[in-house]
Structures are given as C-alpha cells and as structure tokens.
Amino acid sequence: MKQLKNWVLSFVIAFAVFYLMDHAMMSMQGLPLNIDMTPAQ
Amino acid sequence: MSPHKKLMTDNSGAVSGTFSDFTTRSHSAKPATASAVLLHRSMQVLFVVIIMLSALMLIPDLAWSSDAVSEVAAEIADEVGQNKPTLKPAPTMGPGDYRQIGSMSSRSFVWVIAQLHLFLAAFVLAVPLFVTVIEWIGVKTGDQRYDDMAHEFMKVSMTAYSLTALFGGTLAFSLFLLYPTFMGYMMEVFGNQVMVYALLFFLESGVLYLYYYSWYALRYGNKKYVHLTLGVLLNGVGTTLLFVANAWATFMMAPSGVDDAGVVTGGIWDIIRGPLWNPLNLHRFVANIAFGGAIVGAYAGYKMLSARTMAQRAHYDWMGYTSNFIAVLAFLPLPFAGYWLMAEIYAYSQQMGITAMGGILAWLFIVQAVLIGTILLAANYYLWNGMSRCDGSQRYTWLIKYIAGTLVVSFLIWVTPHTLILSAKEIATLGGSHHPLLGPLGIMPAKNIAVNLMLMGTFLSFQLYRRSDKVITVPWAGFGNALMVAIYVVAIANIIFLGVYYGYFTNTVYKVGSSVAQVMSTLIVIVSGVVIDSMMFKGAKTLPVKWGQISNRGVYALFALPIAFTWLMALMGYVRSSVRTHWHVYTVMKDNSVDNFIPNIGHAGNMMTIATISFLAIVLFIFWVASLGDTKQPKPER
Amino acid sequence: MTNTATTNNQAHSVRDADFISPPGKIPVIAKVLSFMILVVLVFTGIANLLPQVEGQAPKDVKVDLGALTMDSYIAMGEALFKGKGTCTLCHNNLGRAPDILVLNMEDTAAERLSSDDYKGESKDSESYFLESMIAPSKYVVPGYGKEGDPSPMPTIDKAPIGLTKIEMGAIIAFLQAKDGGEPTVALPTDAPVIEEKSINAEPPKPAANAEEVLTKNGCTACHAVLESPATLGPDLRNIGARSSREEIRESIINPAAVIAEGYPPIMPATFADSMMVKELEMLVDFLAASKGDASQAEDSSPAEGSPQTQPSNETEKKGE
Incomplete structure (x- = not known):
C-alpha cells in the first residue's frame, strides 16, 4: 500500500513539474500550450 | 634535494610510502602556533579570492558587459594610445595580394598548421584546469592518489606546451608570408593588443614551469596552498590568452569597432568585444576541457593496456575513468554553449546563421551528428564495461540493453539525412550554393527527440554507474527511487510528445518553441538526478571497487573518444570559419584569393583527417617523451 | 576484429595474476594506432559520401545597359x-x-x-x-x-x-x-551610378565556349556532364549518340516537350529566354558531339581550370 502511494505521488509530482515547465517555456516565448489540437497561429 | 628527485619517479605505490613519511615529519616539525594558523587561513583566503576572481572572468556577461568596466577599459586604452583613430579603410585585395608556397594551396597549408596549433593549445590550456581541480580534491580528501594523478597529467601536457608555441610561431609566419595584406590590416586593427598576447605568453610559460617544477617542493601544509594558488594563476593567464586570441577570430566573423569600410572607429575594447566574443569564449573554454580530458584518457588507456603489474593497471584504470568522467562532464553542457553561440550568430546576421545551419554548410551537421553519436556511444560503452569493476552493478545490468537500444535507434534517426536533400529544382534555382530549408537539425522534431533521448540515456548510464557501488540506506529510498523513475518516464513522454505534437502538427514557431522545452526536460532529469542521488547516498554503504577489472575491449572506448573529439573540433572550427564565406573580415574585407569558395565536404573532411592524423602522431610523440623521462639506463657494469 | 580474441585472453589473465603476462604478438601501440586510424577513416568516408557541393563566391555580373530590355x-x-x-x-x-x-x-x-x-x-x-x-x-x-x-x-x-x-x-x-503586373521601375540608362564593381561596365560577352555555357546555366547541378557526376537528369556525356541536334535544341528550349523516361519533369523552362543564340548553338554543337568519353574535349577551347575553383577566371576571360 505504501509502495503504491509512493508511485502515485511520484508520478503526480513529475507530471505537474513537467506540465508547468512546458507551460513556462512556451509562454516565455509568447506561445500558448495549445493542447486542444487546434492548428496553431 | 634528494626527496625531490626520488619523488619524480613515477611509481605510485612506492612513492606514496615516501610521501607519508614526509608528511608526518613536516607536520611534527611545525607545531600549530597561532601565526601558523593565521598563515594557513590567509593562504586559504587568498586561494578562494583568486578562485572567485577567475570565476568572475568565466561569467563574461557579468564582468565584461557592464558599461563601467568598458569605460575604464576604454580609458586605459586611450592612455596606451590605442584609441587614436587611424582612419584607414580595409584594403581591397586583388589576386596579386596573395602569395603561395610553390603550387600548394595557401588555404590548405594555413588550415592544417592552424588546426594543429589549436589542438595543442586547447590541450595545453585544458589540462591545468582540471589538474588544479584534481589537486584541490586531493587536498580536501587527503587522498595522495589524486595528487599523483594530477602531477602525471601535468607531465603529459608539458611537452605539448613547447610544441604549441612552435606551431603558433609557424602559423604566424605563414599567415604573414601568405596573406600579408590581410595580416597588415589585422595588425592595423588590433595594434598593441597583439603584444599583450605575447606578454601573456611569457607569463604563461613562467607560471607553467613554476607550477610544474614546484609540485614536490610545495606539496604539504601551507605550501600546498601556494602551489594551488600558482595553479589558479596559471589558469587565469591561460584563459585570458585564449580569450585574447578568440577576439581575432570573432572580429573576422562579426567585426565591431570599425565602420562599414573597415576604418577603426572604436577603442581596442570595442574591437575585442564583438557580439560573438563571449559565446565563443565560453564554448571554447568548455570544449577544451572535454578535449583535454579525452586526450589524457587515451594516455591512461594506453598505459593501462601496456601495464606489467596489476597495481599499474589499477592505477591507470582509475586514471582513465577519471579522464573519461572529465571529458563527458564537460561535454554534456557543450550543446547549450553551442546553442548560445549559434543564437548570437543568428542575432548578428540571419544570413550567416542560415548559411551555417540551413545553407551549404548544413551537411556538415550530419557529420557532426555521427561524431557526437560516436562520443556518446563510446562514453556509454565505457561506463557499462566499467560496471564490471563492482559486483553491486549486477542489480542494474538488465537496464543496459534498453539504454543501448534507445541510443542506437536515436543515433540512427539523428544521422539520417531527411528533408535536407537538395531537390534538383532547388539546385537549379539557387545556383547550387544555398539551400532554402532551415535544415532538419535546428528544428527538425524527430532529431530533437533523438538527441535529447541520447543525452538522457547517457546520464542514466552515468547514474547507474554511480549507484553500482552503493547500497542505499536512507529510509525514504522507496520514494526516492519511485520519484526518479517517474521523472525519467514523464520526461521521456514529454520529449516525445513535444516533438511529435508541435513538430508535426503546428508551424515552425512552435517547433522552435517546443525544442526549448525538450532541452529543459533533459536538464530537469540531469539536475534532479544529481540532487536526488546525492541526498540518497547519505550514509550509503559502499561496496568495494576493483580497479583494473575492466575488459580491454572496454578500454578501447578511451581511444575512440579523443579521435572523435579531435575530428569534431576540426569540423566545428571549419564551420565557424566558413560561415564568413567569401570574406576575410565579414562585410569589411573581401577574400579575393583563389580559395575564396567553400570547398565540398569531402575535401574539408580530408583536410580534417590530415590534421587529426598529424595530431595523433604528435600526441604519440608526446606520450613517448613523457614516459622517456622515467626511463633510466642502468649503469654499465664496467 | 582479430584484436578481440587477444584482448579477451588478456582480460582473463588480468584477473588471475598480479603480474600480467606480456601482451600478444601485436604490440599494444600497433593495435591502438590502427584502431584510431580506422575510426578516423570512417569519419572521412562519411564526409566523402555526402553530396559534394561547393559554395562559390558571388561573381560580379556586368550589365550592358544599352541592350537591356x-x-x-x-x-x-x-x-x-x-x-x-x-x-x-x-x-x-x-x-x-x-x-x-x-x-x-x-x-x-x-x-x-x-x-x-x-x-x-x-x-x-x-x-x-x-x-x-x-x-x-x-x-x-x-x-x-x-x-x-x-x-x-x-x-x-x-x-x-x-x-x-x-x-x-x-x-x-x-x-x-512575377504575377503578371507591369513593372513601373525605369530601365537603367547609361551613366549609371558608378559602383566600384561596375567601373569597367562593358557589353556582356556571350560565354566563350560550351563548357562555360554549361556551368553558367547550372546544367552540371543535375546532369552528368563535364566533371559533374550528377544523376538527377539524364547523362549528357553521350547525348549525341542518343539524340539529334534538333531534339537537343528542343529539350533545352522547351524541356517539358519530351521528358526522358525515369526522370522527374523539373528542368527549368527559362533557358530560351536567358541564353543567347550564340550560346545555345555552341551548346547544341557541343552536346551533339558528345557521343562518349572520347569526344568530350571536342569543341572546347583550351582547358582553363574549373571555374568553381577559380572564380577570377571569368573576369580574366572578359579582359581578353
């Protein structure tokens, strides 16, 4: 059980970190994340 | 002094015995009086101050771009008389302004000589950099082996030093002989600055000899700090030398301090501080370390393969491992330094940037991919083989085949020329010299994925290697491992997602934008890996490492590395120089010689090979001379 | 490959003994050196396998303002x-x-x-x-x-x-x-703004020989002709054996008329405009005479180094 909690927590953290990083990197260049598959620009 | 002579002999086992005697003696002879402690402290402070000063030099934008500094420099330049406008435009040259040696191409001749000088100079400047660090580690850990190794590295670089000067002199003579008008203009522009270079060279020689020959005279206690200070001073002078010479190259690429006609309008400081100077300074500085590490790695590998005793083999195995570590550690940030340089080139002139990355030189980046791939594969192969030194590595060996698979697939994707091939129509419309595509290399999504995965795979190998001799004991080990795995998994998914989604479903702007996030993903893995590991290693149990217990085949990776580094350096230097196309000094002084065209890749490759093989011959000579110093002819019987 | 066997043996002996038996017949230095040279040759080979393109410095073209349309x-x-x-x-x-x-x-x-x-x-x-x-x-x-x-x-x-x-x-x-509009820009007349390059503006001379026509028009980029080994278009070294003078002329003026089998229809149709009559005739003569390797040199004036390697050639020729 504790193991499961470790894994879930780890993935949640990693996912959040990378999502925020993507967001930050793209917005620094003035671009939206544009995840909804709409053609960019 | 007899200890001095005895210590010069290169036999680590026997020597360290002598050393420890020496240590105890010197320590007991000097009781820790207040003044001694004070001296010790002040030595340390001096050392730290000098380190910080040189660190400041390495953050060029902090130290150099501040206006206050440049004003002061301009004032100094005024006083020296540099700032007097000479009001002479750059001469326009005709074919008669060039000379030739027989029927030999002047460009080819200067090409090889300059390349050899740069190889040697890079090596000579790099070795003291990590030698001083290793020496410092030796002081901190109290482990004599570090000190011995640092000294042995220095020994190898000493012979290379005089050869560097010889090739530098030959290069200068051949430039003045073959390109007199061009060199005349360069002297006009740089003026007394070249004498500063000469002066620094004297200083470099003095400090270098002092550093090397005082090694055993200043080995313990406070004297060691004097010696370390000498080392830092040596690196300060050496790095300044490098930066001074870089200014000539960057002035030719992106002239500053002159007007459109090449008339000198600014002070020497304006001329030196062109837009590409600092990026090139950083890039060359870091690349030199990687290069130097790879060369001494080959030395260690060669000594290990020809070792006669197990102790020798173990010593050189460890030395080879350290060299490889230095080379790879310095190599990993290089793409980022290269990115900065390239970005500044684009900012200075889009045209120049595109000529390099998407124009006629773009194919060279395919060769670059092969070389970097070779370096990464060799470094990984060496790490995997090195894991056999420790039994604890068996826990991780199952992962190697996946890393290897990823590396190979990524490598193949990377080197596959894709959209770059010139179509016939394009050749016809462009006259064969430029290509309109930006090239797959800067932004091509598949290749970005591949490169980042390769870097990440290399880091994973490195991480596994570091973990192989440890048993982690911290209570949160389970969470730490899970977090590390999660970071890898999410990072890989993120890199692939960014590459595929933005790369293939949106436009160029997004491709460039997402590549930054891809690189950041790799950086996050590296940084978090180092942080998490160092926290998890607290109180970890260490398993014994059996140095020398690596297959000979693994050691061959140590020979592939320097070859790839050397060739890569020749290649990228050629690209850097060629982006000027038909200009001696871009936009200011045209190259009207018979060699003002960009040769085809095959020809350039052959020139690089000539330079590399010549360098190889020189390096072998250096290694041989270095070992000759240890050979003593037995006294004849009669 | 022979290295592998010996190195394996050595690796075993290392673990067994404190003193390592001397290496095999081949000295270490020879093995290391040949390995390194092999690696260098691989890199060199790759560089030589890629497309070989030279980037020439731009040449100053002289314009005959009188004859300009x-x-x-x-x-x-x-x-x-x-x-x-x-x-x-x-x-x-x-x-x-x-x-x-x-x-x-x-x-x-x-x-x-x-x-x-x-x-x-x-x-x-x-x-x-x-x-x-x-x-x-x-x-x-x-x-x-x-x-x-x-x-x-x-x-x-x-x-x-x-x-x-x-x-x-x-x-x-x-x-x-380019999109069908009417240019408003005035044709430059004589007495142009003298740029240092155009000081000796003289009427454009037609290319001196067929080779110059070929290189000037970029034929070598796609066709195997002269020194060029290109294969994007049909081989022209023996075109004279395959086609008549009329067919050759037609293919230059109107490339789309007949497309050689197996080749893409990519040849520019602009040569009719850009080539002078004299140049076209020289080129047709040259190609019609190209019936194999032996006839290459025919119809060409004395060899004068490839223009790619000697950009100054053109100016020198002009001064003749």
Missing part, C-alpha cells in the same frame, strides 16, 4: 533574388519571412501600404519594395521579427550582400512582374 531586366532580378541577393534563404515556405515567391507582391504591397500599422514613407509598390530593401526596419510585417527589435532582414545595399541600385531595380521589376 525589360524582360531581361526582370530575368536579371529573378536571378539576383534567388542567387546573389540570397533572398530565398529566408523568404521561403518555412515561415521565417514572408514567402515572396508565393505571395502576389503587387496586391501585398497595396495591402501593406493601406494598413494602419504602416509607418513608412512609400506611396507605391516600387518605392515600398525599395524601402524594404534599404531600410528593412521601417516597417516589419506583423507576425515577423521580434517586437521592439529591428527587422532581422539585412540592409540589401550594404555588405555582405551589397546589391547596387541597378540590381535592386531589377529585383523590384521582378517582384512587380
């Missing part, structure tokens, strides 16, 4: 746009700059001039195009360049591109005419 002026503009002007490096379909070759530039210019953002001084397309070349930062098209920064476009009449007024005029004529 608007059509040839437009053609000159197109050549400059795609060649010496290096415009297509950025103005292409990659989004780095507006794709001029695709856009209708007359309409585009009118649109830009009437836009509220436009801050420049131009009133018509001619002055707008010129302004864009000599003062690119006057007006940066929305979506390009970076806010606040000057335009990334270089100033076209300055180094390193350094086009002359006449050359920029040619480009304007090309931009105006």
Whole structure:
C-alpha cells in the first residue's frame, strides 16, 4: 500500500513539474500550450 | 634535494610510502602556533579570492558587459594610445595580394598548421584546469592518489606546451608570408593588443614551469596552498590568452569597432568585444576541457593496456575513468554553449546563421551528428564495461540493453539525412550554393527527440554507474527511487510528445518553441538526478571497487573518444570559419584569393583527417617523451 | 576484429595474476594506432559520401545597359533574388519571412501600404519594395521579427550582400512582374551610378565556349556532364549518340516537350529566354558531339581550370 502511494505521488509530482515547465517555456516565448489540437497561429 | 628527485619517479605505490613519511615529519616539525594558523587561513583566503576572481572572468556577461568596466577599459586604452583613430579603410585585395608556397594551396597549408596549433593549445590550456581541480580534491580528501594523478597529467601536457608555441610561431609566419595584406590590416586593427598576447605568453610559460617544477617542493601544509594558488594563476593567464586570441577570430566573423569600410572607429575594447566574443569564449573554454580530458584518457588507456603489474593497471584504470568522467562532464553542457553561440550568430546576421545551419554548410551537421553519436556511444560503452569493476552493478545490468537500444535507434534517426536533400529544382534555382530549408537539425522534431533521448540515456548510464557501488540506506529510498523513475518516464513522454505534437502538427514557431522545452526536460532529469542521488547516498554503504577489472575491449572506448573529439573540433572550427564565406573580415574585407569558395565536404573532411592524423602522431610523440623521462639506463657494469 | 580474441585472453589473465603476462604478438601501440586510424577513416568516408557541393563566391555580373530590355531586366532580378541577393534563404515556405515567391507582391504591397500599422514613407509598390530593401526596419510585417527589435532582414545595399541600385531595380521589376503586373521601375540608362564593381561596365560577352555555357546555366547541378557526376537528369556525356541536334535544341528550349523516361519533369523552362543564340548553338554543337568519353574535349577551347575553383577566371576571360 505504501509502495503504491509512493508511485502515485511520484508520478503526480513529475507530471505537474513537467506540465508547468512546458507551460513556462512556451509562454516565455509568447506561445500558448495549445493542447486542444487546434492548428496553431 | 634528494626527496625531490626520488619523488619524480613515477611509481605510485612506492612513492606514496615516501610521501607519508614526509608528511608526518613536516607536520611534527611545525607545531600549530597561532601565526601558523593565521598563515594557513590567509593562504586559504587568498586561494578562494583568486578562485572567485577567475570565476568572475568565466561569467563574461557579468564582468565584461557592464558599461563601467568598458569605460575604464576604454580609458586605459586611450592612455596606451590605442584609441587614436587611424582612419584607414580595409584594403581591397586583388589576386596579386596573395602569395603561395610553390603550387600548394595557401588555404590548405594555413588550415592544417592552424588546426594543429589549436589542438595543442586547447590541450595545453585544458589540462591545468582540471589538474588544479584534481589537486584541490586531493587536498580536501587527503587522498595522495589524486595528487599523483594530477602531477602525471601535468607531465603529459608539458611537452605539448613547447610544441604549441612552435606551431603558433609557424602559423604566424605563414599567415604573414601568405596573406600579408590581410595580416597588415589585422595588425592595423588590433595594434598593441597583439603584444599583450605575447606578454601573456611569457607569463604563461613562467607560471607553467613554476607550477610544474614546484609540485614536490610545495606539496604539504601551507605550501600546498601556494602551489594551488600558482595553479589558479596559471589558469587565469591561460584563459585570458585564449580569450585574447578568440577576439581575432570573432572580429573576422562579426567585426565591431570599425565602420562599414573597415576604418577603426572604436577603442581596442570595442574591437575585442564583438557580439560573438563571449559565446565563443565560453564554448571554447568548455570544449577544451572535454578535449583535454579525452586526450589524457587515451594516455591512461594506453598505459593501462601496456601495464606489467596489476597495481599499474589499477592505477591507470582509475586514471582513465577519471579522464573519461572529465571529458563527458564537460561535454554534456557543450550543446547549450553551442546553442548560445549559434543564437548570437543568428542575432548578428540571419544570413550567416542560415548559411551555417540551413545553407551549404548544413551537411556538415550530419557529420557532426555521427561524431557526437560516436562520443556518446563510446562514453556509454565505457561506463557499462566499467560496471564490471563492482559486483553491486549486477542489480542494474538488465537496464543496459534498453539504454543501448534507445541510443542506437536515436543515433540512427539523428544521422539520417531527411528533408535536407537538395531537390534538383532547388539546385537549379539557387545556383547550387544555398539551400532554402532551415535544415532538419535546428528544428527538425524527430532529431530533437533523438538527441535529447541520447543525452538522457547517457546520464542514466552515468547514474547507474554511480549507484553500482552503493547500497542505499536512507529510509525514504522507496520514494526516492519511485520519484526518479517517474521523472525519467514523464520526461521521456514529454520529449516525445513535444516533438511529435508541435513538430508535426503546428508551424515552425512552435517547433522552435517546443525544442526549448525538450532541452529543459533533459536538464530537469540531469539536475534532479544529481540532487536526488546525492541526498540518497547519505550514509550509503559502499561496496568495494576493483580497479583494473575492466575488459580491454572496454578500454578501447578511451581511444575512440579523443579521435572523435579531435575530428569534431576540426569540423566545428571549419564551420565557424566558413560561415564568413567569401570574406576575410565579414562585410569589411573581401577574400579575393583563389580559395575564396567553400570547398565540398569531402575535401574539408580530408583536410580534417590530415590534421587529426598529424595530431595523433604528435600526441604519440608526446606520450613517448613523457614516459622517456622515467626511463633510466642502468649503469654499465664496467 | 582479430584484436578481440587477444584482448579477451588478456582480460582473463588480468584477473588471475598480479603480474600480467606480456601482451600478444601485436604490440599494444600497433593495435591502438590502427584502431584510431580506422575510426578516423570512417569519419572521412562519411564526409566523402555526402553530396559534394561547393559554395562559390558571388561573381560580379556586368550589365550592358544599352541592350537591356525589360524582360531581361526582370530575368536579371529573378536571378539576383534567388542567387546573389540570397533572398530565398529566408523568404521561403518555412515561415521565417514572408514567402515572396508565393505571395502576389503587387496586391501585398497595396495591402501593406493601406494598413494602419504602416509607418513608412512609400506611396507605391516600387518605392515600398525599395524601402524594404534599404531600410528593412521601417516597417516589419506583423507576425515577423521580434517586437521592439529591428527587422532581422539585412540592409540589401550594404555588405555582405551589397546589391547596387541597378540590381535592386531589377529585383523590384521582378517582384512587380512575377504575377503578371507591369513593372513601373525605369530601365537603367547609361551613366549609371558608378559602383566600384561596375567601373569597367562593358557589353556582356556571350560565354566563350560550351563548357562555360554549361556551368553558367547550372546544367552540371543535375546532369552528368563535364566533371559533374550528377544523376538527377539524364547523362549528357553521350547525348549525341542518343539524340539529334534538333531534339537537343528542343529539350533545352522547351524541356517539358519530351521528358526522358525515369526522370522527374523539373528542368527549368527559362533557358530560351536567358541564353543567347550564340550560346545555345555552341551548346547544341557541343552536346551533339558528345557521343562518349572520347569526344568530350571536342569543341572546347583550351582547358582553363574549373571555374568553381577559380572564380577570377571569368573576369580574366572578359579582359581578353
């Protein structure tokens, strides 16, 4: 059980970190994340 | 002094015995009086101050771009008389302004000589950099082996030093002989600055000899700090030398301090501080370390393969491992330094940037991919083989085949020329010299994925290697491992997602934008890996490492590395120089010689090979001379 | 490969004994050296396998102002746009700059001039195009360049591109005419603004020989002819054996008429305009006589080094 909690927590953290990083990197260049598959620009 | 002579002999086992005697003696002879402690402290402070000063030099934008500094420099330049406008435009040259040696191409001749000088100079400047660090580690850990190794590295670089000067002199003579008008203009522009270079060279020689020959005279206690200070001073002078010479190259690429006609309008400081100077300074500085590490790695590998005793083999195995570590550690940030340089080139002139990355030189980046791939594969192969030194590595060996698979697939994707091939129509419309595509290399999504995965795979190998001799004991080990795995998994998914989604479903702007996030993903893995590991290693149990217990085949990776580094350096230097196309000094002084065209890749490759093989011959000579110093002819019987 | 066996043996002996038996028959130095040279040769081989293209320095083309027609002026503009002007490096379909070759530039210019953002001084397309070349930062098209920064476009009449007024005029004529418009730019008359390059402006001489025609028109980029091994178009070294003079002439003037089997229809149809009659005839003579390797040298004046390696050749020839 504790193991499961470790894994879930780890993935949640990693996912959040990378999502925020993507967001930050793209917005620094003035671009939206544009995840909804709409053609960019 | 007899200890001095005895210590010069290169036999680590026997020597360290002598050393420890020496240590105890010197320590007991000097009781820790207040003044001694004070001296010790002040030595340390001096050392730290000098380190910080040189660190400041390495953050060029902090130290150099501040206006206050440049004003002061301009004032100094005024006083020296540099700032007097000479009001002479750059001469326009005709074919008669060039000379030739027989029927030999002047460009080819200067090409090889300059390349050899740069190889040697890079090596000579790099070795003291990590030698001083290793020496410092030796002081901190109290482990004599570090000190011995640092000294042995220095020994190898000493012979290379005089050869560097010889090739530098030959290069200068051949430039003045073959390109007199061009060199005349360069002297006009740089003026007394070249004498500063000469002066620094004297200083470099003095400090270098002092550093090397005082090694055993200043080995313990406070004297060691004097010696370390000498080392830092040596690196300060050496790095300044490098930066001074870089200014000539960057002035030719992106002239500053002159007007459109090449008339000198600014002070020497304006001329030196062109837009590409600092990026090139950083890039060359870091690349030199990687290069130097790879060369001494080959030395260690060669000594290990020809070792006669197990102790020798173990010593050189460890030395080879350290060299490889230095080379790879310095190599990993290089793409980022290269990115900065390239970005500044684009900012200075889009045209120049595109000529390099998407124009006629773009194919060279395919060769670059092969070389970097070779370096990464060799470094990984060496790490995997090195894991056999420790039994604890068996826990991780199952992962190697996946890393290897990823590396190979990524490598193949990377080197596959894709959209770059010139179509016939394009050749016809462009006259064969430029290509309109930006090239797959800067932004091509598949290749970005591949490169980042390769870097990440290399880091994973490195991480596994570091973990192989440890048993982690911290209570949160389970969470730490899970977090590390999660970071890898999410990072890989993120890199692939960014590459595929933005790369293939949106436009160029997004491709460039997402590549930054891809690189950041790799950086996050590296940084978090180092942080998490160092926290998890607290109180970890260490398993014994059996140095020398690596297959000979693994050691061959140590020979592939320097070859790839050397060739890569020749290649990228050629690209850097060629982006000027038909200009001696871009936009200011045209190259009207018979060699003002960009040769085809095959020809350039052959020139690089000539330079590399010549360098190889020189390096072998250096290694041989270095070992000759240890050979003593037995006294004849009669 | 023979190394592997010996190294394996050695590796075993290492673990067993404190003293290592001397290495096998081949000295370590020889093994290491041959390994390193092998690696170097692999790299060299790869460099030699890639397409071999040389980048020549742009040559100064001399214009005969007396004989210049608007059509040839437009053609000159197109050549400059795609060649010496290096415009297509950025103005292409990659989004780095507006794709001029695709856009209708007359309409585009009118649109830009009437836009509220436009801050420049131009009133018509001619002055707008010129302004864009000599003062690119006057007006940066929305979506390009970076806010606040000057335009990334270089100033076209300055180094390193350094086009002359006449050359920029040619480009304007090309931009105006390429979508069917009527060029408003005036043909340059004599007494041009003397640029250092055009001081000795003299009438354009037709190419001196067929080889020069071939290289001048870029034939070698696709066809195997002269030194070129290119395979994108049919091999021309033995074309004389396959085709008649008439067929050869037709294929140059109107390439689309007959497409050789197995080749893409990509040959430009512009040679009828760009080649002088004398040049065309020289070329047809040369190709008709090319029936195999032996006849190569025929019809060519004394060999004078490949123009690629000696850019100064052309000027020297002109002075004859």
